Amino acid sequence: MTEPEPLSDDLVLLFAALADHTRAEITAAVAEVGYGDLRPSDGYLVQHLLGGAVSVGELAGRMGITAQGVSKVVIEMERKGYVRRSVDPEDQRTRMVSLTERGWGSVHATREVRAEANRRMRAMLGAGATAFLDQVRQLAESTGALGALTERRLRP
Template sequence: MVLLFAALSATTQAQVTATIAQAGFGDLRPSDGFLVQHLQHGPVSIGELADKLGITAQGVSKTVIEMERKGYVTRTASSGDQRRRLVELTSRGWEAIYASRRARAEVNRQLRASLGPGAPAFLDQIHHLAEATGAVTLLTERRLRP
């Protein structure tokens, strides 16, 4: 069962990634989403991102610099401390989020259609498994790791 979930995850993620690329965001990697998810509520410091992602500030800085070069985020000095850099989404970053949401919604629609009339019961069982394993908590608390 684990291999089936892994295979389904890989193929659906590839489908989402391809759709996002077709929408004009082909330079994004799925792992960029782990950083972006923490920027949706406003600017966040490099240190805070490092804590949330469980990686070093140097690792976050490298990703932020790359994403800034691509136009998805911007860095600004904190008004209270010029040494503290805040990262926030640009309009292109928000457009990528919306494209990602549309792509995931379409994949979800296709999966539900494939399940037919048994979809609600099956999805309830999947949700139960996700809760029992702690996956729902990790997802809702934005603590899933790449």
């Protein structure tokens, strides 16, 4: 039996730890600017509303969960003021979900906080930042992770 590699050499665990640390840091910074009731998992719904109103059924399909599951998240986010539900003018049975002004504010705040985190990490990497990013991007592309990200297929 071979010895396991040290934790500090395990790419999978290092990426997981970095993602967890960064997620917590960004969540805290977003809370500081007025969105403390947002959870990281709320972003999985929000990403599908950036292009405009979407039906609950379509959200369920995109998110890979049941319409009942989406409805539960939507009700909670509506209660917090991030989304609104409305009747589809073309089909009175269909409920559409869209971002509110507060929802858009949280999107912009999260983007700003994430951009600052990116700047800070690139500064830590120094001159090697571009090469490192290229390598990580290559890993993400070859594993399919980049496609999942760009096509908004990430799931909680």
